[in-house]
Amino acid sequence: MGEINIRTLAKELGLSISTISKALQDSHEISADTKQKVMALARLHNYTPNPYASSLRRKKSNTIAVVIPEVADSYFSQAINGIETVAMEKGYHVIIYLTHESFERETSIIRDLGNGRVDGVLMSVSSETDNFSHLKQLYNSNIPLVFFDRVCEEIAVPGIITNDFESGYRATQHLIESGCKKISYLSISKELSIISKRLEGYKQAIADSNGLLLKQEVVHCPPTTAQTRQEIEKLMAGDERPDGIIASVERLAPPVYEVCQQLGIKMPDELKMVCFSNLPTVSILNPSLTTITQPAFDMGKKAAEILFSMFKKNKPAPYKMLTIIPSDLIVRHSTERQ
Amino acid sequence: MGEINIRTLAKELGLSISTISKALQDSHEISADTKQKVMALARLHNYTPNPYASSLRRKKSNTIAVVIPEVADSYFSQAINGIETVAMEKGYHVIIYLTHESFERETSIIRDLGNGRVDGVLMSVSSETDNFSHLKQLYNSNIPLVFFDRVCEEIAVPGIITNDFESGYRATQHLIESGCKKISYLSISKELSIISKRLEGYKQAIADSNGLLLKQEVVHCPPTTAQTRQEIEKLMAGDERPDGIIASVERLAPPVYEVCQQLGIKMPDELKMVCFSNLPTVSILNPSLTTITQPAFDMGKKAAEILFSMFKKNKPAPYKMLTIIPSDLIVRHSTERQ
């Protein structure tokens, strides 16, 4: 830490500490002349007030936490861009915490967030999370909390989501219209709100397709790539293999392509797929991949905006308000009708 | 911020403030019995010491900054995972700052980092950066700094890099061996160390292929997707279009595929490409993409480890030490010889 502080500046200018402080904050109590001098000296020394002293005194950290399962994921990294846009604009700092889909890590991260380190928390819950006491505790410590994408309905705070049910429905309907008779749904969690809503949409679409005799099936994909790959091999090597797949998150698409290549299954002839994905390369895959594309940047941006609105004390807390930003179904070759 | 603090605990237990503080730090001065009671009460109230008060007193923030151009990039997001692994283990917090390749943003971020907010900085410089006074200033304020990937050679601090020259050489050599006669190099910056080293490798490989009469050409790709797309269209629609491309960063690959599709240029028959990329989807592209794959996670991890080693005062500063972790050339169909 630098050895020059507000006291040094005060001495150097023959002014009091409080005058320096006020001048640096451009207070109207201070004469233009003094402000000039103070600012100039501060710039000269490359001085900015110690953020920890300032935060301690003000009881405000100018920092928010973003708690997500993974950063190497196009949805989350784009959401971070949205969050960072508004944080930057407001002069806030963003601490990133990664749970790697582990309940234990999530718990220990959240428990460390109630002590004033951050002014607010933006969060997407891990796929393992089925107990919410850590979140309730955070909620009870009165620190503003906003969920995005993977919300937790047990906690009465705002959430930014996309139209997951409808997206699951449209994806499935699209596969049915493309001629699929047996559609499998690749899941990653029984707990996650988004995954189950997408699943409900899928089920509803199948139910609504009376008379088309569609088989349905939910395949649970484990967290590691290798395990997921095995699960998909098992699925595709079986006698009753599907002719349509809904992949509920982007990391599930590559193993499907790989298994198809390995087993000589032709897409879209023998298998059609829709994937929830924001990857920039979906359009140049072989075949190009039909996707449900989420408004990741906008969801992150909106979540941050709502969090910042909660910082204004006078404003009433937006109790459990849900903001829905719709996703797009983008049709490409992986679902082309034969 | 919570209203319960160390004083509350002290009163509640009839002990002094300092006893509480020491007990919470598991000091050997405190009896096992007292520790028990203190820990229990702290847990009951979900109390942890105010990090800002603690940081102010200790002159240590337990926080590091990661300054990168972009997070929605597989290299940087994987590097963050490596950084986070070691930060988590050491009980450190990670603040992310995004420059979006803007020199101005980079400068203002760095200028705000000399005041004790973080104990150290990990950084990859922006492609616009050609003046290093902000970095020198940070260096002069004695806060530990480590570069990874995009290092700045003007500053005498450690850097973690990969074998960029050799990778550029091998990529080019591979294209030559696959029969290319005119190889274009897609650049994103004239300043960036990594880009120019890869470029030198490219030039050297061409120079070393005496007698094969290879044409070379460097195409500069602007920051936006649309502009890059135009640049590549111009390149590929021209009379003397290349039969080989080295794409120096991953975001340059999709537009090449798209332009080829649009103009009916067949890969790898009429155009072969090698791309510096860590995208998980390269193997399922059409055709699958030959890549130089960087050890992103390991580079992030190593950078963090070196930064943490600099925190130990007794250790000598690792003056301008360069750590090189090699990349892999992974051959796929985009460079298949006809």
Added chain:
DNA sequence: GTGAAAGCGCTAACAT
């Protein structure tokens, strides 16, 4: 328009 002084919550000498 400027200054003196209290105190944010904590840690670490230094008592005892």
Added chain:
DNA sequence: ATGTTAGCGCTTTCAC
């Protein structure tokens, strides 16, 4: 083994 106290660097009342 426990307690007293100074002070980290800053902001903010309150006085002048």
